[in-house]
Amino acid sequence: MSSEHPPVGDRFRRFRDGVAAGRDGGAVESAPGGGAATPAGRAGPDDRGWSPGSRRGGRGGEELRVPEAEFVSYYGRPVLKPPVWHWDIAAYLFTGGLAAGSALLAAGGQLTGRPALRQAGRVTALAAVSASTYFLIHDLGRPARFHRMLRVAKLTSPMSMGTWILAAFGPAAGVAAVAEAAPLLPERGVLGLARRVLPPVGHVAGLAAAATAPALATYTGVLLADTAVPSWHEAYPDLPVLFAGSALASGAGVGLLAAPAAQAGPARRMAVAGAALELTAAHRVETRLGLVSEPYHIGRPGLLMRAARVLTAAGAVGAVVGRRSRAVSALAGAALLAGSVAARFGVFYAGVASARDPKYTVVPQRERVERQREAATRSGD
Amino acid sequence: MLPDPNSLAGPLDPAPEAGWSAAPPRMGFFTDTSVCIGCKACEVACKEWNDVPTSGLDLLGMSYDNTGALTANSWRHVAFVEQPRPAGHRTPPFAGNPTGGTTSPSSAAVGATTADPVGTEPGVPTGSPEAAARMSAGPEFLGMPGAQPPGRATGAESRSDFRWLMMSDVCKHCTHAACLDVCPTGSLFRTEFGTVVVQEDICNGCGYCISACPYGVIDQRKDDGRAWKCTLCYDRIGAGKTPACAQACPTESIQYGPLEELRERAAARVATLHERGVPEARLYGHDSNDGVGGDGAFFLLLDEPEVYGLPPDPVVTTRDLPKMWKRAGVAALVMAAAAVAAFVGGSS
Ligand code: SF4
Ligand code: SF4
Numbered sequence: 001m002s003s004e005h006p007p008v009g010d011r012f013r014r015f016r017d018g019v020a021a022g023r024d025g026g027a028v029e030s031a032p033g034g035g036a037a038t039p040a041g042r043a044g045p046d047d048r049g050w051s052p053g054s055r056r057g058g059r060g061g062e063e064l065r066v067p068e069a070e071f072v073s074y075y076g077r078p079v080l081k082p083p084v085w086h087w088d089i090a091a092y093l094f095t096g097g098l099a100a101g102s103a104l105l106a107a108g109g110q111l112t113g114r115p116a117l118r119q120a121g122r123v124t125a126l127a128a129v130s131a132s133t134y135f136l137i138h139d140l141g142r143p144a145r146f147h148r149m150l151r152v153a154k155l156t157s158p159m160s161m162g163t164w165i166l167a168a169f170g171p172a173a174g175v176a177a178v179a180e181a182a183p184l185l186p187e188r189g190v191l192g193l194a195r196r197v198l199p200p201v202g203h204v205a206g207l208a209a210a211a212t213a214p215a216l217a218t219y220t221g222v223l224l225a226d227t228a229v230p231s232w233h234e235a236y237p238d239l240p241v242l243f244a245g246s247a248l249a250s251g252a253g254v255g256l257l258a259a260p261a262a263q264a265g266p267a268r269r270m271a272v273a274g275a276a277l278e279l280t281a282a283h284r285v286e287t288r289l290g291l292v293s294e295p296y297h298i299g300r301p302g303l304l305m306r307a308a309r310v311l312t313a314a315g316a317v318g319a320v321v322g323r324r325s326r327a328v329s330a331l332a333g334a335a336l337l338a339g340s341v342a343a344r345f346g347v348f349y350a351g352v353a354s355a356r357d358p359k360y361t362v363v364p365q366r367e368r369v370e371r372q373r374e375a376a377t378r379s380g381d
Numbered sequence: 382m383l384p385d386p387n388s389l390a391g392p393l394d395p396a397p398e399a400g401w402s403a404a405p406p407r408m409g410f411f412t413d414t415s416v417c418i419g420c421k422a423c424e425v426a427c428k429e430w431n432d433v434p435t436s437g438l439d440l441l442g443m444s445y446d447n448t449g450a451l452t453a454n455s456w457r458h459v460a461f462v463e464q465p466r467p468a469g470h471r472t473p474p475f476a477g478n479p480t481g482g483t484t485s486p487s488s489a490a491v492g493a494t495t496a497d498p499v500g501t502e503p504g505v506p507t508g509s510p511e512a513a514a515r516m517s518a519g520p521e522f523l524g525m526p527g528a529q530p531p532g533r534a535t536g537a538e539s540r541s542d543f544r545w546l547m548m549s550d551v552c553k554h555c556t557h558a559a560c561l562d563v564c565p566t567g568s569l570f571r572t573e574f575g576t577v578v579v580q581e582d583i584c585n586g587c588g589y590c591i592s593a594c595p596y597g598v599i600d601q602r603k604d605d606g607r608a609w610k611c612t613l614c615y616d617r618i619g620a621g622k623t624p625a626c627a628q629a630c631p632t633e634s635i636q637y638g639p640l641e642e643l644r645e646r647a648a649a650r651v652a653t654l655h656e657r658g659v660p661e662a663r664l665y666g667h668d669s670n671d672g673v674g675g676d677g678a679f680f681l682l683l684d685e686p687e688v689y690g691l692p693p694d695p696v697v698t699t700r701d702l703p704k705m706w707k708r709a710g711v712a713a714l715v716m717a718a719a720a721v722a723a724f725v726g727g728s729s
Contacts, residue, residue, distance in 0.1 A: 010439070071687065072685065072687050072688050073687055073690065074460060074462070074687070074688065074689055074690030075443045075446075075690075077449070077450060077690060078597060079596070079597050079687070079690060079691070079692050080592075080594070080595070080596075080597040080692075081591045081592070081594065081597040081598075081599070081600055083588065083591065083592040084588040084591050084592075084600075084601045085588055085592070100716075104716075104717075104720040105720075107720075108720060108721075108723065108724040111724070112724050139587075139588075140585050140586050140587050140588075140606070141584075141585065141586015141587070141588065141601055141605070141606025141607055141608075142584070142585045142586040142606045142607060143585075145566075145583075145584075145585035145586070146585060148566040148568070148583055148584075148585045149565050149566055149585065149587070151566065151567060151583075152565070152566065152567040154562075154564075154565065154567070155706075156389075156562040156563065156699055156702060157562065157563045157564060157565045157589070158563070158705075159563065159565035159587060159589050160565035163565060210720075213716075214712075214713035214714070214716045214717045215709075215713055217713070217716060218709040218710075218712040218713045218716065219709055221705075221708070221709055221712065222702075222705045222706060222708075222709045225698075225701075225705050226563060226593065226698050226699060226701075226702055226705060227559075227563075227589075227592035227593050227698055228559060228592065228593055228594060228595040228597075228695075228698050229592055233698055233701070236701060236704065236705045236708065237704075237708050238708075240705075240708050240709040240711075240712035240713075241708070241711075241712045241715070243712070244712040244713065244715060244716040245716075247716065248716060248719055248720065252723075266723045266724045267723075269722070269723035269726065270719065270720060270723040273719040273722070273723060274719070277715065277716075277719070355592070358687075358690075361692055362687045362692065362693060365692055365693040365694040365695070366685075366687065366693045366694075368693075368694050369693050369694045
């Protein structure tokens with residue numbers, strides 16, 4: 001039993017205090033979380049983090065009110081287990097996409113003779129893919145057993161596929177980045193040989209990384225969608241597109257930050273394309289899914305999704321209008337990166353919220369059952 | 382790679398599909414909730430036999446249910462539904478009759494917030510106060526469980542009609558088990574009996590199975606990091622014995638046997654109950670054409686599944702996986718094309 005487990009009777013005391021408070025304040029109007037009463041009976045975004053009860057974000061914001069669903073649950077408990085993944089998986093989604101976007105940028109720079117894009121892209125790709133590997137391993141319940149992922153390759157497990165994609169991308173990105181150090185080596189001796197060999201090796205590696213990059217950026221959409229989490233699963237047609245756009249936009253952001261105006265042209269176009277993909281897919285996710293779109297609008301996930309929209313759009317506009325100004329370009333690049341972060345965290349926590357509230361599990365399934373029942377009776381007549 | 386057209390969804394015999402030759406008949410549980418008396422002998426027997434750690438001792442304000450849910454440390458969970466409405470056998474059929482809530486709005490709301498901070502602390506998953514309040518009906522606060530059925534203690538005026546539903550929940554050992562499909566280490570595997578088991582010496586605690594299970598069964602043990610769930614007593618049934626819970630059940634609410642036989646028995650039981658005037662009796666998870674290809678552990682329920690905390694129409698997420706990979710492929714191509722276009726189109 002874990003040492004942080006609360007003392008026996010703790011939950012009961014919280015329950016009793018809560019009931020007492022509720023009685024004084026009238027029926028449902030109090031729902032203290034861990035003893036601290038929150039106003040108006042809503043579970044605020046308290047220490048429980050991204051609770052689906054934090055609806056206030058949606059109130060002031062836009063008018064998306066899916067009519068309050070009538071449904072039954074077992075004491076309001078979630079039907080599903082909410083993902084046990086922590087914020088590191090959201091960070092993993094971002095860094096993986098950033099690595100993919102930068103690798104594409106680097107390869108483009110390499111093939112069209114834009115050394116600034118190549119350098120920045122390769123270095124970022126290595127840093128980002130290292131970070132994403134760290135996040136992925138760090139989130140495991142048993143990090144030391146990471147290598148168990150490598151004992152099988154399973155098409156039905158996106159995580160297995162992703163591990164292998166990462167295993168192909170990582171070393172290639174690493175070699176490409178190391179090759180950038182060639183000019184720093186002395187001209188003679190063994191290191192001098194390395195100095196001459198590294199650039200061509202780096203070219204091959206850079207192209208290999210770019211070839212696997214689209215898979216790295218898009219498989220994460222399948223990773224989230226291939227779960228029972230309602231707001232992820234139902235979004236399966238759009239999540240890979242959203243993540244692909246977000247990856248392009250973040251890669252372009254790196255280019256805008258790092259390259260002088262003369263070389264940044266492709267990064268600008270990539271920014272616009274990425275932002276367009278990301279915004280379209282996000283719009284579809286937020287509007288097309290009926291009730292399970294709701295978690296993308298309310299609470300902190302909703303805030304993040306709105307922030308992502310504003311930042312990404314601003315970044316794309318800045319990329320276009322700032323073609324003469326290094327400062328505006330850099331700002332646009334930063335906005336694109338921040339937008340990509342917000343989009344990943346927004347999608348991640350919207351899914352978590354949808355698994356925590358039984359409404360999102362029960363209502364759509366109940367409707368499906370009723371529809372089938374109706375169809376059956378009609379065809380039975 | 383995927384030989385059977387039904388290998389991702391649809392009716393299927395899972396053990397041969399998983400590569401077992403000369404597999405024994407598929408074994409499973411039939412849990413008949415109409416005879417469950419809520420004694421929790423199954424919970425205890427399971428913990429004893431499988432050496433499952435304690436889930437913590439607490440009162441949850443959910444009738445006599447102080448286990449809360451199926452978790453890494455509770456592989457059987459007895460649900461208690463306590464409702465201010467006519468007792469079970471006189472309940473009118475469900476059609477057109479909304480199911481009442483299970484407790485008062487205030488106690489439900491408060492009960493939900495007494496859960497622990499993160500998802501799946503053994504014992505209680507985090508609930509949502511709003512959802513809890515929403516689902517409840519009936520004006521009276523039922524209070525903590527006492528020695529007597531609630532509502533009986535304080536005089537005739539406080540009396541109301543009640544029904545108590547009890548149900549021993551367990552891993553469904555799905556025909557198409559999402560947990561098994563998505564496990565990236567091969568830790569989860571299909572046994573020769575068609576059941577689904579975690580190999581604890583392989584699991585690295587990635588947690589994918591936990592998000593994939595449409596029933597919210599499998600769970601991460603917090604101080605251990607790995608995923609745990611019912612094994613359908615793989616060790617016992619391999620030796621020709623009955624699983625601990627079924628062995629301990631005093632009313633034969635939990636029945637163990639070859640799935641085919643159990644399905645026949647269950648159909649007969651439903652027919653009997655209907656004859657005796659219990660029209661709300663229905664089977665859950667018996668149909669091999671449902672979203673998970675039928676459950677290896679199925680149930681006879683006396684109300685809609687969601688009343689017991691079960692999903693009304695679960696679907697194995699991997700059913701849509703080919704479509705997902707296709708979308709990812711398209712997205713990857715679009716991404717590559719956009720990158721190429723960014724470099725070749727344009728002058729600057
Ligand atoms: S109920 Fe969940 S844990 Fe059990 S076999 Fe099915 S998917 Fe796996
Ligand atoms: S947590 Fe363990 S059993 Fe579950 S998917 Fe990961 S490796 Fe497999």
